[in-house]
Amino acid sequence: MRLLPRLALALVLVPMLALPSRGRAQDAAAPSDAAPEEPPPSPELAEAMERYEGAERLFEQGDYRGALAEFQRIYELLEGHPNQFFVLYNLGRAYEELHRYDLAIDMYRRYLDEGGDGAEDRAEVEASLRALERLLGTVAITIAEGGPDTAEVWLGEWQVGVAPGEVHIPGGQHTIEVRAQGYEVLRREIQVASRQRIELELELARLSDFRGVTPALFVTSTALAVASLGIAIGLGVNAMTLSQDAEACRDTAGCGLDPSARRAEIRDFALAADVMYGVAGLFAVTSIVLIFVTDWGAMPEPELMEAQPTALRVLPAIGPQHAGLVLDGRF
Known part of the structure; x- marks a missing residue:
């Protein structure tokens, strides 16, 4: 899958001009009158177009984290723009390259939902969704009695979900961390195959309340x-x-x-x-x-x-x- 081409995104970002009225059209036809000037894009649109060039360059160089940060900022700058959903596709591409298939799936689904008929490559994106879903395994995590009500589940430097609940991670061998305030961090080596579901019950040890002697x-x-x-x-x-x-x-x-x-x-x-x-x-x-x-x-x-x-x-x-x-x- 490719990135959304820069030219296509630039066209998306350029605001459509209102059609001139009949009187203005007749005035514009006169050879002595100059053609109406296009209004400049808003500062947000201008910054978004500028940032896209850098994001595309970072993506091509393999700096997917840097590209992801730029795409996230572009998405924020396009708040309220009718074609903001186009950026969701590029966010999905960056997450896919970072092997965060769960977040890539979420971005592609949002791209299709928010884009509607505007997502002309729907068939291609839906095929990518099916392929990515086949790469994920499911880990259902419960917390033993006496533990916290909720805990964060981390895979490396990414938070992939909360426990109790299900998290979706790429198939393979991983070290997950379960973190909760007031409890020791629990690390567990797991192995899950793609399209496999495993269940874990974890017992978290409470941190000592000892803060020192009087x-x-x-x-x-x-x-x-x-x-x-x-x-x-x-x-x-x-x-x-x-x-x-x-x-x-x-x-x-x-x-x-x-x-x-x-x-x-x-x-x-x-x-x-x-x-x-x-x-x-x-x-x-x-x-x-x-x-x-x-x-x-x-x-x-x-x-x-x-x-x-x-x-x-x-x-x-x-x-x-x-x-x-x-x-x-x-x-």
């Missing part, structure tokens, strides 16, 4: 890391102070400190400081991880934060013989 966890983890670090520093300072006291006592006559007991006390404080440094590091690593898994959009508005008192406070408690954390909260 920012309160990050704030709490960071506060615990800071508090643990403060306790560790306090314990370390206390161990250093006891060590300095022991050194001073050793150089002082009559000092009554028990060196063994003091060394054990220093060792305990140093060990506790090391443990708290480790705890602080653990909470710090946790805070870093929480940065990436926190739903920051869930943070309350500033005015709400001011209106609500802090629910939890972590305070260090350090003494000569003890160290720990104090939780102060309102529930």
